[in-house]
Amino acid sequence: MPFVLLEILILAPLIWITDRGPVFYNATRAGQNYKPYKMFKLRSMYVNSPDLRNSDGSTYSSDDDARVTPIGRILRKASLDEFPQLINVLLGQMSLVGPRPKLWRSDRKVEEMDENRRKSYSVKPGVTGYAQAYYRNSITQEEKFKWDAYYADNVSLWLDIKILWQTVISVACRKNINTAQADKSE
Numbered sequence: 001m002p003f004v005l006l007e008i009l010i011l012a013p014l015i016w017i018t019d020r021g022p023v024f025y026n027a028t029r030a031g032q033n034y035k036p037y038k039m040f041k042l043r044s045m046y047v048n049s050p051d052l053r054n055s056d057g058s059t060y061s062s063d064d065d066a067r068v069t070p071i072g073r074i075l076r077k078a079s080l081d082e083f084p085q086l087i088n089v090l091l092g093q094m095s096l097v098g099p100r101p102k103l104w105r106s107d108r109k110v111e112e113m114d115e116n117r118r119k120s121y122s123v124k125p126g127v128t129g130y131a132q133a134y135y136r137n138s139i140t141q142e143e144k145f146k147w148d149a150y151y152a153d154n155v156s157l158w159l160d161i162k163i164l165w166q167t168v169i170s171v172a173c174r175k176n177i178n179t180a181q182a183d184k185s186e
Helices: 002-019 070-077 085-090 115-120 130-135 141-153 157-173
Strands: 024-030 036-042 095-097 126-128
Touching: 002 036, 002 070, 036 085, 085 126, 095 157, 115 141, 126 157, 130 141, 130 157
Parallel strands: 095 126
Antiparallel strands: 024 036
């Protein structure tokens, strides 16, 4: 936790100077059993940027995304924008390893979801997870749910260790940072 506080103390002024907006991006995410919570991230986009999505509903991401601030590009490539989620871990809303937190919508019900989605919400979301460690943003939303369900079916200390190790490798090698899909839609 001291590392997170140090990171915030160093990066907060840089984020604010870049765009004079809030330091944090706090979106409502779906937690375990689809319970909503506020997830902490350092803001990497300009204030009031449009929400661009790929055709499958996943978030659009690219190296030349004009919505991302200069400091935001660095934060994203090094995954430094994710560290404040450790606060969510301390609050019991997330774990270190689990399915990536997804947007919460009041019009969705767990019992109406397909099997992979239901399984993905059966465990706490994680700061990192199987899909993030091995694929980051290079796969579709459906593939992410498939790997989230795989994780939920196979939770173990050994799998968590493998995922944490692979996360370090993916971040250090800057693998699969952007979406493979090129179609953008608002």
